[in-house]
Amino acid sequence: MKIKTLVAVLFLSTGATSALAQSTDSICNVNSSISHEAVKAGNYKDAYLPWKAVMKDCPLLRYYTYSDGFDILKYFLTTTKGKPEYDKYFEELMGVYDQLIKYTPDLQANIRGVRSAEKTLALKAIDYLQFAPKADPNVAYEWLSKSVNVEKSESLAAVLFYFLDSSMKKFQVDAVHKEQFIQDYLNASQWADDAIAVATKESIKKDYQLVKDNLVALFINSGTASCESLQEIYAPKIEANKTDLAYLKKVIDIMKMMKCTEQEAYFKASFYSYKIEPTAEAAAGCAYMSFKKGDTDDAVKFFDQAIQLEQDNNKKADYAYAAAAVLASVKRLSQARTYAQKAISYRDNYGAPYILIANLYATSPNWSDEPALNKCTYFVILDKLARAKAVDPSCADDADRLISTYRRHVPAANELFMLGYKQGDRITVGGWIGESTTIR
Numbered sequence: 001m002k003i004k005t006l007v008a009v010l011f012l013s014t015g016a017t018s019a020l021a022q023s024t025d026s027i028c029n030v031n032s033s034i035s036h037e038a039v040k041a042g043n044y045k046d047a048y049l050p051w052k053a054v055m056k057d058c059p060l061l062r063y064y065t066y067s068d069g070f071d072i073l074k075y076f077l078t079t080t081k082g083k084p085e086y087d088k089y090f091e092e093l094m095g096v097y098d099q100l101i102k103y104t105p106d107l108q109a110n111i112r113g114v115r116s117a118e119k120t121l122a123l124k125a126i127d128y129l130q131f132a133p134k135a136d137p138n139v140a141y142e143w144l145s146k147s148v149n150v151e152k153s154e155s156l157a158a159v160l161f162y163f164l165d166s167s168m169k170k171f172q173v174d175a176v177h178k179e180q181f182i183q184d185y186l187n188a189s190q191w192a193d194d195a196i197a198v199a200t201k202e203s204i205k206k207d208y209q210l211v212k213d214n215l216v217a218l219f220i221n222s223g224t225a226s227c228e229s230l231q232e233i234y235a236p237k238i239e240a241n242k243t244d245l246a247y248l249k250k251v252i253d254i255m256k257m258m259k260c261t262e263q264e265a266y267f268k269a270s271f272y273s274y275k276i277e278p279t280a281e282a283a284a285g286c287a288y289m290s291f292k293k294g295d296t297d298d299a300v301k302f303f304d305q306a307i308q309l310e311q312d313n314n315k316k317a318d319y320a321y322a323a324a325a326v327l328a329s330v331k332r333l334s335q336a337r338t339y340a341q342k343a344i345s346y347r348d349n350y351g352a353p354y355i356l357i358a359n360l361y362a363t364s365p366n367w368s369d370e371p372a373l374n375k376c377t378y379f380v381i382l383d384k385l386a387r388a389k390a391v392d393p394s395c396a397d398d399a400d401r402l403i404s405t406y407r408r409h410v411p412a413a414n415e416l417f418m419l420g421y422k423q424g425d426r427i428t429v430g431g432w433i434g435e436s437t438t439i440r
Helices: 002-040 044-057 064-079 086-110 117-131 137-154 157-173 175-198 202-221 227-238 245-257 264-276 280-292 296-309 313-329 333-346 352-363 371-375 377-391 393-409 413-417
Strands: 426-429 435-438
Touching: 002 044, 002 064, 044 064, 064 086, 064 117, 086 117, 117 137, 117 157, 137 157, 137 175, 157 175, 157 202, 175 202, 175 227, 175 245, 227 245, 227 264, 245 264, 245 280, 264 280, 280 296, 280 313, 296 313, 296 333, 313 333, 313 352, 333 352, 352 377, 352 393, 371 377, 371 413, 377 393, 377 426, 377 435
Parallel strands: none
Antiparallel strands: 426 435
């Protein structure tokens, strides 16, 4: 008898619990429907209480419960500015974000299209900046940093902007943050570029490009974009980090991007990096350092190393041209020409080496006892400048300026006639130049 009674009690209890659960689900669905329809109608006041009930009793029922909540609370925040209840609604808004982040894994398991917790954290940071009675840039930066360092190029375009903006504001009140701000700029810019590269919609590309332009503007206006500023940041730290390859590479990349390759910090970072892991980039940095110190032989040696280590022919061309310019600066003309020709061999549409060779010839035009024949060197010079324009239109202005100068030095027809030459004849310029040209 006791057993039958116990079974009956358990049965009744189970039924009651099931009925209670069904009742709760039913109430949740009713409240969710009421609040959602009210939100769609813009009736946020009537949506508020049933929405709160759904948030409390059935937080996993609908994903749109949370988006509805953001709309409801932002409405109250915009209509209660300056009133005592404003702070309450703000804290409630932050709480909705926290609850959504907490339940994100459960929602993702049952509902498609639920964004990541990190994306939600970034949106929380943006709303915090917009609605907080007294926003703390450190708080916003912490949330945004956590988000973008996970999401990277999948971060929303606006999030990348707010991330760097909050980093700049942090730097403005904390000078120690300067180095991190520079790194944040580099990261955000790279993520924007990556997003542009994979975007399939033109509108999305435009969004990220606009943000990229704004990131550049923020960086320029931050006061950290000068070579002097980067030297000030990195110079004292390189010696302490001379065995930290990752740190040294970061310094090299930043200073190269900012075209600060004349700074001592760049040279030292390149030197220590080269000692740990010889790379083309590090070797080039050592070459520039050697040149600055007046050691031409070492500079050329390091440029040779850079050419050897580099896989990209365009970069090989740049290193060869740099070696040519170094040799030209100390009047080692023949060697300079050899490296200029090497640069052309790596990049056939490279105009600058042709211009350099033309200038090398112009510094040493004399190869004959006949002044008129020496003037024929300028025909070869004009050949090089015309070739520079033909292969590389970007250098046309420089080539034209030099053509107008050197054209004045070619021999007159009567000067050559007396030596047995006329227009259209081929002539070989002797000496170290050793090139043939056409008289015109």
